[in-house]
Amino acid sequence: MASTSEFSINPGGAVFSINPSARCDDLKSPSTTTFVISCGLIVWTIASYIPQYARIIRRQSAEGLSTLYILLGASSGVCAVANILVLPSSQVDIGCCRTNDTYPCIAGLLGMVQVINGVACFWGVMFLYIYYAREEAEAERTGRRPSMSSQMRTYRRARKAWFVLFFVFAWSLVILLISAIILHRFPWYAQNWADFLGVLVASLACTQWLPQVFTTWHLGHLGSLSVAMLALSTPSTWIFGFSLISRVGLAGWSAWIVYVLVGTMQLVLIGTAILFAVRDYQHGEPGKNTIDTGVQGNAWLDGYSISSEDGGDYEADADSMIAPDERMSLLDDRYKKGKSSLGAIYGNA
DSSP states (O other), X not given: OOOXXXXXXXXXXXXXXXXXXXXXXXXXXXXXXXXXXXXXXXXHHHHHHHXXXXXXXXXXXXXXXXXXXXXXXXXXXXXXXXXXXXXXXXXXXXXXXXXXXXXXXXXXXXXXXHHHHHHHHHHHHHHHHHHHHHHHHHHHHHTSSOOSXXXXXXXXXXXXXXHHHHHHHHHHHHHHHHHHHHHHHOGGGHHHHHHXXXXXXXXXXXXXXXXXXXXHHHHTSOTTOOHHHHHHHHHHHHHHHHHHHHHHTGGGHHHHHHHHHHHHHHHHHHHHHHHHHHHHHHTTOGGGOHHHHOOOSSOOOOOOOOOGGGTOSOOOOGGGGSOOOTTSOTTOHXXXXXXXXXXXXXXXX
């Protein structure tokens, strides 16, 4: 299907035309400035996720992170990786490594490395979410420590954690398998498949942040969502989007449109966090605002009942409808006494 002058031709007509030798010649003299910026973005992405990892681990809770946010984010990440790898321009860049030196080869692949790096960092959040969703529920069940949110929400979140893991791995297998088949058997459809993946990534990424905004707004606090991560990742998201635009141009919109959408939703969440911080300050708690500690403002109590019919391994108590005040130490005797009193009142009602 490919010749020395064309990368791939559709049997019914030319879908895209790439001159590999000309492209490889262009990559032989990479821009040092672009290379440094790309490497800096990779390091910045990793650094921006560290506050999120630290916040989840410090709180030992996945409370505040929307299950749909994790599920859709991990799924869109798989499509983003497949998209950047399937793009004909990426295939040419990979092929140029056979003839170019190491430095031009690495410089030409940095765009793909950036995408894969960002997805890997988000998968780290997913694994922490799954682990601490189960660990927090188990700690509540055994009485080792109470959960950060209501018992019902904690147990429901724990039951959904494994589903998220299994679904994401199954989704990854399907997408990567289809991509491999297209690249090896039907390469003339590579651009069409990449465009489809780009639309899918944009749809999932945009939808991904909506349930997180909804969850954060109704909880009235950030919970385990790190505003420091948002503040660090938002600029890099926009910069990376513009860098991809410069690399693949407007024709490669499927590769960069997602970063524009994600950056916009991140700005919405940052604005929500600032709004909560102002609210807490006005209530006379400037040292315990939402951004610093994730205090619980107007907790949204789920109207959800847990029973054996749901297939869960946990059973909620009557007083679990009262979520603990996150400003209080989890080992504070006043909290334990308060919860017991509320349970007695609730039980006698």
